[in-house]
Amino acid sequence: MFSTKINKINIFCWILYCLYAIFNLTIFGLGVYFLESLGCSYAEIGMTIGISAIISTIAQPLIGRYADKKQYSWKNILLILSGIMLICSLGMFFAPDYLVIYLFAIMVIVVGAIYPFLNTGVFYYGDHGVDTDFGISRGFASLSYMAFSAIVGFFLIGRDVMVINGFTLAAAILMVFIVCLLPYYGSNVNIQNKSEGFKNNVLLKYPLFTLIFIAVALFMIFHHIFVCYMINIFQNLGGGIVDVTAANSIGALLELPTMFLFYKILEKVSVKKLFLFASIMYVIRALIVFTAQDTTAIYISVILQMFTFAIIIPASVHLANSIVDDEDKYEAQAFMGATLTIGLIFANLLGGNILHWFDINILLASLLFFAVMGCIFSFSTLLIDGKKENQF
16 A cells, blocks of 8 residues: 555656656746747747746755745645646736736746755655655656657647747646645754754855855856757758757657666765766756867767766755755755756857857857866865765
């Protein structure tokens, strides 16, 4: 009976990550196309996504800090956030045109805030005797993103662009339903230090975590700039949109084995070595892109995504859970989740300005810069190896 409950919890967790991937597809992957089709200008779209991502980056650790302080459960937070997604996506069908972009902005903020609490949920069940695996859960997200990219694209043929929002609404309804079904066993954490306020956050308390956070943020900036401006990178080498769609499919597909097998790999290789290995591979990827003479080199860089992004994501979440104390875990996961929106901010604000004022070569140089800096911060963690807080 207990085994059956464990299996149900794992399946529910996998479904939640699949639904979260749909949010990412409809809001970030197709968001520009969606808003542009509704008459929004590229300037409005860029500012909306960029500013919303900044707000989301600030909101995530604040929500995590507040949840830790008040001992709100990750389940209740997820219910609230997915409920907001449901209301906003439903409102899209009835709102006047001028309100649509504001509803979209709220959805950008909420999608970013959901991610760390999904991660916390997986580790919560692991701490309560359920054999959960973040790597598998995150792998299902990649699989879902790849599958629904094709499904949504098919349904868009000859139909209104609001089909995209229909998938968002369906995912939000299912997320509310699934979260309600998940059991909650209460919290054994005794919060004592949170009464001091917000000044004593995890970045000040855990130097190792801070270095990892900065490194991951730099790698996510690399990732989002590369993905957002992949069309420009391919066009510079004679490629086009077909190369972009093919490369995205290859990248998503090759993430799966690494993420599905991540905890099996940890039985053989420490998370410390994996993190440093992925950091080096980011620099190699950046060098390949920077020196590329044809589209083949870009495809090689995309293939290496299985040794970079597919390792860094589960490794960073694992480290955020293990480095900090129990009373700081919501906040730590929120900070780590914020690295994704930090990458999105730089992709929309920095990358666009580089292409506007300079050229593609400066953009490629910036990719190399962020990869090298991320690698430097990764290896700087070795300087504090052996300290009490170090579970690296």
